[in-house]
Amino acid sequence: MARIAFILLCHKDPEGVIEQARRLTAVGDYMAIHFDGRAAPGDYRRIRAALKDNPNVVFAWKRAKCGWGEWSLVQATLYAVQSAVAAFPKATHFYMLSGDCMAIKTAEYVHDTLDREEVDYIESFDFFTSGWIKTGLREERLIYRHPFNERSARRLFYATLALQRRLGLTRAVPADLRIMIGSQWWCLRRATIEAILAFCRARPAVLRFFRGTWIPDETFFQTLVPHLVPDGEIRRRPLTFLMFSDYGMPVTFYNDHYGLLLNQDYLFARKISPEARQLKARLGDLYAARGMRFRVSDEGRPLYQFLTGRGRVGRRFAPRVWETESSLGRERELMIVICKKWHVAKRLVERIRGRTGLPVVEYLFDEADCPLPDLGGLQGRLEKRSRHRRALLRMLFDHHRSHRLVLCMDPSGIDLLHDFCSDRARTPLLEIECSFSEAYLAGHARRVGLATEATPPETLAQLLPAIRNDILHEGDRIRDAGFAGLGRLREAAGEAENAAALAEFLSVSHDEAQEILSLPHLFLD
Incomplete structure (x- = not known):
């Protein structure tokens, strides 16, 4: 039977992280936690103290200071994966999660799904031809170096990009790699994870290449998995349900989305609102439940498009980002x-x-x-x-x-x-x-x-x-x-x-x- 090592990347809400770790490991699964090196030290100490006696929880052996779009997100993932591989020899699958994710099926259902096929689940499409990137930089992500973060150092980011364009300072993509792109929320088998870690040790030049790219968390694993694994052993879809608005922002789920989420053909969902306490409590109880049957209708995306296309205003399925939440947030x-x-x-x-x-x-x-x-x-x-x-x-x-x-x-x-x-x-x-x-x-x-x-x-x-x-x-x-x-x-x-x-x-x-x-x-x- 499948034994999952969850790879949890998080940077806030220590109580939520603690609850998530206890909930997912209570049924015998494992978890490796990477808590952002930029986050409050007190929050990290609180998480470690609360989970120190849980043998199914390990912390990344090193913490990266993460920035959106940077290599640091991939590095943080690798740190957590390395710790999980070493600590949990019985883990058969490694599943990427964020602090905003929650299970929308029972552990029984999740394990049965992973036992059904000997495959990896990862979104992986051709970088240049798939049209996965809707707006913004495309090949510039790869052929130029990006030493600065577009969000925290916008002027420097675009100044160095303009300078490289003007001087023609492009660089070649590694010749034997077909660059792929997709969601960062994957579930990979142990053999695949071990092959990726071995590749990283053997090919440091490839890591240097990706370290200089922009948003490598959408390309690194997505490129290496099809490079190392036969195509027939890859399902090019995530097992985590997420939707994006027509403004490119993740849709947030609230208390009245419980039935909708359970009907989707996915195992986890992202993003659950921190304020959706009733939804979080119900989903929290769900993972440990036994004997439940699910009627998977998978209508989430079509229903979302139908309602937003008609401009419906209201709470249930109200999906536009400016309708799903009315407050900036009490903690801000x-x-x-x-x-x-x-x-x-x-x-x-x-x-x-x-x-x-x-x-x-x-x-x-x-x-x-x-x-x-x-x-x-x-x-x-x-x-x-x-x-x-x-x-x-x-x-x-x-x-x-x-x-x-x-x-x-x-x-x-x-x-x-x-x-x-x-x-x-x-x-x-x-x-x-x-x-x-x-x-x-x-x-x-x-x-x-x-x-x-x-x-x-x-x-x-x-x-x-x-x-x-x-x-x-x-x-x-x-x-x-x-x-x-x-x-x-x-x-x-x-x-x-x-x-x-x-x-x-x-x-x-x-x-x-x-x-x-x-x-x-x-x-x-």
């Missing part, structure tokens, strides 16, 4: 810098990013060309960003793998501020109060189309007081709204007063705040 902190002079706010948040490492997004809802990652098209237009603002911010939190995010906003966006401050997330606000010279106001009038270079001085003289009053009115509306946690940085204030406001906003020391503010040209036009 959206830190909003409000300033009419965009260049002042941008200088400050760039300083904050450099000194604290916090992810920063500039005028997301005001500036059409605000630098943003590819979020499946949702980031494309200002109108769409505003309409689906909470969904967009949730994607950005996930993109940066952070529970804290700094955002710049124009004081005219009072409705957005009311919306965000009513969310369960913590939303500290920092208003930057600047002085406005007539030259600045005239330039502002031209930027927003109220004036042109040909506007007569006498007309400008009548216009500028109205613009100044409008700006003052926006500030008054923000203060009159009674937002909790509103701090103020003032151009006319002293260094100590401004440092105190910034320290409270960022939850840093007074000295750190002073260091961030030690920018002599912060308020200059």
Whole structure:
């Protein structure tokens, strides 16, 4: 009978990881856990302490600091796989999971499925001809080197890519490999895993190649498995059920999806919402159940496409990413810098990013060309960003793998501020109060189309007081709204007063705040 070693990659929710490990090993299966090296050390210690007496749990012998799209995700997987192979000689299959996955069948059903055929389950399609990649970089993922992360160092990522293109610094794909692509959620037999590890030891040049590619977790195992295993022993599909919206984002499952999930022709599902406590409890009990029969109808994807195609709004099967969850998340902190002079706010948040490492997004809802990652098209237009603002911010939190995010906003966006401050997330606000010279106001009038270079001085003289009053009115509306946690940085204030406001906003020391503010040209036009 099959004995599964689950390879769990996770970076948050220690209690959920502990529950998942206990649940899946209670029926005799195994688990190797890789907890992201960037995650909170206290969370990792809590997981290790809770599972130290479980003989069916092992931890990756080394932890990688993971970044989306990086080789580090493959390296983390290899660390966990190596530990599982050494610790569990009776394991017959190795199954990749994330902390958001849960079983949607019983252990009996899972083991029977794996016993039925002597095959590997992995999505694996030709990289160049399959059309698996819908948007973004394609062959550039392979033929250029990617030393920087597109999400955390966007400018450097695209600057090095442009430089390599200009200089023609392409590189060859390993001659004997047909590059394949697919989902990272696989289930492989022990012999296949051992062949992959042996290949890694024998072919370090291939590992160096993949180490320089972009998003290798979609190509590394997907390429090596068909290279090492006969085609007849591969089922090119995952055993984990996941769906993507038309914006390219994973669909999240909630309490009312229990029946839908059990009907799918899969063993696990991803992603289960952390807030779907009833669903998690029911699925948690399911894995250990015995004698259950499942009526597999596999209607999930067609039903999803039918409902989304007709724009249905509601909870059951409500699949669009902006409908499936309405909150940014109670554990998250959206830190909003409000300033009419965009260049002042941008200088400050760039300083904050450099000194604290916090992810920063500039005028997301005001500036059409605000630098943003590819979020499946949702980031494309200002109108769409505003309409689906909470969904967009949730994607950005996930993109940066952070529970804290700094955002710049124009004081005219009072409705957005009311919306965000009513969310369960913590939303500290920092208003930057600047002085406005007539030259600045005239330039502002031209930027927003109220004036042109040909506007007569006498007309400008009548216009500028109205613009100044409008700006003052926006500030008054923000203060009159009674937002909790509103701090103020003032151009006319002293260094100590401004440092105190910034320290409270960022939850840093007074000295750190002073260091961030030690920018002599912060308020200059």
